[in-house]
Amino acid sequence: MTQPNTATEESQADIDARRASGEFVRGVSGFRGAIGADDFPPEPNRYHLYVALNCPWCHRVTLARNVLGLADSITLNVAFPSRTDADDPSGENLWQFAPDKVPAYTGHPLPECTLDTASGHNFRLVKSLYEREGSDEKSVPVLFDKQSGRIVSNESAEIVRMLNTHAAALGSHLPEHARPDLYPAALASDIDALNTLIFNTINNGAYKAGFSSDQAVYAAAFEQYFDTLNTLENRLSDGRAFLMGDAFTEVDLRLYPTLYRHDPIYYVRMKLNGARVLDYPNLWRWLCRVYAIPGVPESNSLDHCKIGYFGRSWNGTIALGPILPMGYPEAYQHPALADDV
Ligand SMILES: N[C@@H](CCC(=O)N[C@@H](CS)C(=O)NCC(=O)O)C(=O)O
Numbered sequence: 001m002t003q004p005n006t007a008t009e010e011s012q013a014d015i016d017a018r019r020a021s022g023e024f025v026r027g028v029s030g031f032r033g034a035i036g037a038d039d040f041p042p043e044p045n046r047y048h049l050y051v052a053l054n055c056p057w058c059h060r061v062t063l064a065r066n067v068l069g070l071a072d073s074i075t076l077n078v079a080f081p082s083r084t085d086a087d088d089p090s091g092e093n094l095w096q097f098a099p100d101k102v103p104a105y106t107g108h109p110l111p112e113c114t115l116d117t118a119s120g121h122n123f124r125l126v127k128s129l130y131e132r133e134g135s136d137e138k139s140v141p142v143l144f145d146k147q148s149g150r151i152v153s154n155e156s157a158e159i160v161r162m163l164n165t166h167a168a169a170l171g172s173h174l175p176e177h178a179r180p181d182l183y184p185a186a187l188a189s190d191i192d193a194l195n196t197l198i199f200n201t202i203n204n205g206a207y208k209a210g211f212s213s214d215q216a217v218y219a220a221a222f223e224q225y226f227d228t229l230n231t232l233e234n235r236l237s238d239g240r241a242f243l244m245g246d247a248f249t250e251v252d253l254r255l256y257p258t259l260y261r262h263d264p265i266y267y268v269r270m271k272l273n274g275a276r277v278l279d280y281p282n283l284w285r286w287l288c289r290v291y292a293i294p295g296v297p298e299s300n301s302l303d304h305c306k307i308g309y310f311g312r313s314w315n316g317t318i319a320l321g322p323i324l325p326m327g328y329p330e331a332y333q334h335p336a337l338a339d340d341v
Contacts, residue, residue, distance in 0.1 A: 007195040008157040010204060022214030024207050029155035030137050035162040035170070040145055040152050044073040044171025047152070048118040049159075050126055050142040052079040052095055053301045054308025056203065057156040058141040059257035064160040066295030067180055067248070073171030074163075077114045079126060079140060081308035095126035095140050103307050105318045112301055118146050157195075160250060182250040194243060194251045201228040202258050210270025218271065226274045229283065236282035241289060248293060256290050259283065261305055264328040268319050269309045276322075278331070281338035288335035302329050 009028045018025050035042050049065065051058035065074055080098040084091065099113040116123040123129060127138040133151055143152040143159045153159050163170065164182040172179055183191060201224040209221035232255070235243060242252045258266070263276045278284050290296055310318040322328060325337050 007192050007199055008155065010200065021217075022212055023217045024211035026204055026207065029139065029153070030135060031133075031142075031151045031154040032158065033150075033152040034158065035143075035152060035166050039148065039150075042166035042169035044169075045075075046145065046147050047170070048075045048077070048144040048146050050077050050079065050116075050118075050129065050140055050144060052081060052140050052308065053112060053304035054081040055140055056257035056261065059260070059300050060156040060254055061141045061143070061159045061163070062299040063253050063256065063296060064163045064182065066299045067253070067293060068163055068167045068182075069172040069174030069179055069295075070163060070167060070170055071295070072173055075118060075146075077116055077118060078112045080110070080113050081304040082311045084125075090125055090127070094138055096124055097126075098124075103311070105307050105311070106303060110301075110304065110307075112304065118144055119149065157199075157254075160253065164250070180248050182248075182253060184247070184249065187244050187249060191244065191249060191251045195254055197228060197231075198251065198255050198258075201225055202255065206258055206261075206266050206270045206272060209272055210266065222272060222274065225272055229275070229277075229280060233280040233282050236286055242286070248290070252286075252290055256287070256296075257300075259287050260291075260300065260329075260332075261309075263322055263331075264302060265305055265309050265319075268321075269313060278325075278338060278341055281341070284338035285335040288332050291329070291332040297329070297332075 010026055012025070012028060015025050033040055035047065049061055051062055053059070053062070062076070065071055065076070077097065079095040080101050082103070084094040084096055086092045088094065097115045099115060100109055102109055119129060121128070126140055126142065129142060129144065129151060130137045137154065139154055141156050141159060142154050145152050161183060167179060168176065205221050205225045209218050209225060212218050212221065232243070240246065242248050243255065244251060259277050262272065263278060266272045267276060277287055306318050325331065325340065326334070331337060
């Protein structure tokens with residue numbers, strides 16, 4: 001069995017036994033093509049992303065697309081936040097394109113949701129994109145080549161990296177001096193090391209806590225999650241703006257989707273109620289600082305996240321809080337809230 005890249009995926013060893021014992025174990029993405037390889041040259045207006053906004057892995061790629069100035073040259077389709085139900089003829093738990101669907105939570109269709117506008121088949125399900133390639137995978141995000149009609153990649157960590165590497169050739173509207181370099185060579189090994197900690201204890205750790213049905217697994221994930229929040233809080237205590245220093249990099253981009261979801265969703269849904277991000281002054285100001293970067297607020301929707309995470313929870317009702325000190329995501333525009341805690 002190939003050694004997992006621990007910054008991107010978790011060990012698959014004894015996966016059936018671990019899952020049977022109640023541990024949530026995330027599978028590994030099978031499509032690992034790359035823009036820049038022979039069959040996928042970097043060109044403007046050629047590539048497309050299929051995402052669900054409640055998915056934190058998709059959030060990585062919508063963030064990269066926006067902050068790298070690629071929103072005009074890489075098109076995007078957004079699946080409905082709730083997957084198919086048990087009575088769906090094609091099966092349960094499948095990502096669907098259903099822009100007319102009306103969630104009880106909003107009482108109106110979700111403006112971000114779209115049909116499949118890229119494959120030329122107007123597929124109802126993401127699964128159909130994979131079936132065309134003889135695969136039984138069904139996950140999002142999917143980076144798709146509109147010219148060849150093929151899936152390039154379904155691994156968010158690698159999609160973020162290739163968009164950063166080829167941003168100019170892919171048609172970024174940002175001049176180089178105004179475009180962040182998410183993976184500067186000089187910081188590469190430090191970024192990889194911190195990515196590994198954050199992937200295992202925060203990004204995937206949240207699922208290990210919230211989706212595992214074994215108390216010991218949950219407790220270990222809970223402890224590691226808050227240990228890492230403490231580590232990051234201390235790391236930011238020297239006044240640095242971002243995790244690697246003055247510049248926003250990939251490690252900030254990969255931490256943000258989890259902390260953005262923590263107070264309004266994970267605190268309840270993943271039973272990570274040890275503390276709010278608001279209780280960590282440096283981390284709170286960092287979260288607000290990232291939220292203030294052009295393109296970041298538009299990269300996601302808390303409504304989609306709430307419908308996706310709570311709509312499939314124990315009784316399907318959507319948690320409305322927090323309301324104090326104020327509602328979310330408005331609170332992310334108020335770094336000073338941490339002063340009053
Ligand atoms: N390693 C993948 C994970 C993607 C993933 O797990 N996506 C979830 C949504 S949050 C999904 O579609 N799961 C359905 C499935 O895997 O069948 C990545 O980072 O892109």
